[in-house]
Amino acid sequence: MNIRSNEALQVDFVLFDWDRVLRPGGLLWIDMFFCDKKEINAFMYLFLQFSYRKHKWVLSPKSKDQIYLLTLLEKTPRSL
Numbered sequence: 001m002n003i004r005s006n007e008a009l010q011v012d013f014v015l016f017d018w019d020r021v022l023r024p025g026g027l028l029w030i031d032m033f034f035c036d037k038k039e040i041n042a043f044m045y046l047f048l049q050f051s052y053r054k055h056k057w058v059l060s061p062k063s064k065d066q067i068y069l070l071t072l073l074e075k076t077p078r079s080l
Contacts (some may be wrong), residue, residue, distance in 0.1 A: 012046055019050055022079040028052065033069040034062050043069070051076060 022028060023066050040059070052073035062068045 029072045
């Protein structure tokens with residue numbers, strides 16, 4: 001599955017939707033996601049709630065007040 005967007009996204013809604021359609025063992029690649037530095041902890045909390053296996057997780061500065069996230073995550077099987 002490949003999803004691209006140049007628009008601002010409501011991250012919590014989008015993550016739950018991606019999780020809904022991604023099968024166990026599937027990879028979620030998020031590239032060039034950026035947010036304000038003061039909001040990164042809230043976004044990281046959302047990303048980590050899914051207990052995906054991390055293959056790559058990189059944070060780098062975009063500007064003085066913003067940060068980029070690049071991540072490659074694998075959806076793990078979960079009990080129902």
